[in-house]
Amino acid sequence: MNSLKEALGILLKEQYAPYLVSSLYLRLAPEDRTDRKYLRVFKDMVKAQRESLELRGLERDVINSAVEDFERMEEFLSKPENLENCGGIALFSCSAKKVFVPIKLPYTYRNRLMVAPDPLVREIAAIDEELGIIGVLLIDRKHVRFFLMDFEGIGEVSDFLEPLATRAHKFHSGGASLKGAQGTFRYSMPSRASAPNMVQHGIGEYRFHMRIQEEKHRLFKIANDALMEAWKENKFNKLVIGSIREDIREIENHLHPYLLNMLVGYVRINPSEATEHTVRNAVLELLWQKDREQEEELVNTLLDLEGKGLAVEGLSKVLEQLYMGNVKTLLVAENFERSGYFCPVSNIPVLEPKCPTEEEPYPVEDIVDEVIELALEERAVVEVIVREDLQKKFDGVGALLRWKI
Structure with a gap:
């Protein structure tokens, strides 16, 4: 599978007219x-799209190309090995132009299948921007590992830290491999000698616990x-x-x-057993x-x-x-759907079969897909509300505005 940059390069360099591009987010x-519930969902979307294509007044070879797109997508989705290590998939196809590009996603906003003059890649750009670059620190008493994760995958930064080892006689920082804290700390056990008449085991226990505490804080500072x-x-x-440490939040x-x-x-997660996957x-x-936790705040903000x-x-x-x-x-409420129309010249969804310009709209099974696409085009943030109790609190779709009306 191509990298994200290569995949987008293939999609955006092609001229597709007079044919259309099928864009799937699953x-x-x-x-x-x-x-394999996703296959049933896909087939339902295909059925709706095929009915819509017949109502758009398209040339037969344009429709045939889109139908072949759906077949190629289904063939791809039928092979489980194509869908490994991802939370969603985007497929772009224009059979007439011999273009078929899959892109694995960490997640998708919702299931969408659209047929348009160009590949609809704005959701990919939005997800990439939302996810950003994530630093992942894994830490326990003997291991400190660091990973960098982004849209395309995850990789361990091998020279970030070498494993930290605790010894009975000293604490060491990892030496030259530890960037930013090279050789900073060295901890020696207190002397075993003590004043006359002191209770040896009490002092030893106290020193043992203090050593553990100091060792922990030095480790956290090194990290x-x-x-x-x-x-x-x-x-x-x-x-x-x-971490699997109970005190990790310290x-x-x-x-x-x-x-x-x-x-x-x-x-x-146990650092010593963790894999990139x-x-x-x-x-x-x-x-x-975290997204689910923020849903209630978003809906309450909308109502307020x-x-x-x-x-x-x-x-x-x-x-x-x-x-x-x-x-x-x-x-957008995850389960909200509404039929409507789409104006192909002005590229806007409408509820009634009337466009603002002299053009003929065509019916769409679910206008919400086009609403999401228009919002992405305008650089709006898209939030899909999954919790069913919160979906009932507003009328299917809502918007926080840039300026007061």
């Missing part, structure tokens, strides 16, 4: 993979120093920390404010959980700002604001 979460060096080199914009007392502001959360899955699961003229809900009102470029954040 979610592949674990629940979607059960009994912070090395993280700062890594940030200077790679400029990651999110930080995730993984590392926040040592993190630089820059790093603390980037901290997304923690994942429970398990780390990536754990981080994506954490991000998914609606009375102040800074938000609207309902498809017609949201479309009105999209036409003016006044949507900052688009909220």
